[in-house]
């Protein structure tokens with residue numbers, strides 16, 4: 176049974192102003208900062224996102240300023256947040272909205288790259304006061320418990336019912352639509368938490384069906400996710416004067432456009448050393464001697480769990496020359512390039528004494544073919 180929407184909306188409207196955390200984007204609810212924060216907060220914790228949010232606004236204070244940035248600049252500023260398609264989509268949105276600003280209509284927002292129903296609802300309601308709902312993980316949990324919903328909130332029927340429920344709340348809510356959405360999300364983030372909901376501090380406790388039946392922590396019911404598929408790779412740290420030879424990945428696909436120490440995928444648990452030698456030869460034209468193993472890095476993508484073995488490169492012959500798999504090569508200590516967090520972990524394993532020496536001649540420049 177669903178609790179009365181009006182009673183829920185009133186309880187949230189009273190609770191939110193007194194309990195909302197102070198967050199930088201709440202102090203600046205213009206469309207661009209709201210969009211920036213919403214994109215950053217997808218898959219990223221608030222504490223991690225806050226310094227990036229400040230840095231972006233200091234460097235590109237308006238959407239017009241951001242529209243003038245290059246993709247490399249934006250990726251570099253985003254480096255470490257992961258899920259880089261968000262950064263590329265942010266830049267595309269800025270370029271499309273530079274002249275007229277971001278639209279206020281949720282349907283028009285959804286036509287922009289990378290903006291789904293959640294982000295469109297958040298920008299429209301928070302920045303423009305449009306009556307548009309949002310359903311994120313926090314809202315899913317709060318509403319599933321409030322109404323003791325049995326349906327998996329990620330199933331088609333479960334999703335549809337939750338969006339409908341949020342719309343019903345907006346129909347009877349008389350305050351700012353952005354506040355209602357943020358109240359639901361804030362309640363899920365700070366009170367109705369996944370494992371230890373603080374029901375005694377909850378503004379909708381007396382309305383909550385899960386609370387009445389003691390099922391707070393049993394809901395929502397979610398289908399088990401498939402475990403990520405194991406995949407393998409190998410990378411080599413070829414060093415010269417404190418810098419490492421790096422490759423830039425293609426502009427589309429996984430970790431698109433980001434830089435990494437030279438490496439290659441392995442089909443399975445085969446010999447990593449010979450795989451790395453072939454990778455160096457085909458990707459940058461170098462014959463290398465593989466040195467000691469420095470360690471391994473495990474990185475979980477959405478559906479894959481990558482194990483990457485990292486080796487020092489003791490010696491090499493030839494000059495780096497762009498081959499297959501990368502679109503550019505450079506010597507760098509990593510500070511001036513857009514790196515994935517995976518590449519940062521790999522480079523961190525190389526924080527050991529200088530070990531790579533050229534065999535024969537030194538390499539002074541990276542040649543491209």
Ligand code: SF4
Pocket residue numbers: 317320321366367368372373374377378379380381383384385386391
């Ligand atoms: Fe969540 Fe408890 Fe509030 Fe129900 S009463 S919405 S379970 S915190």
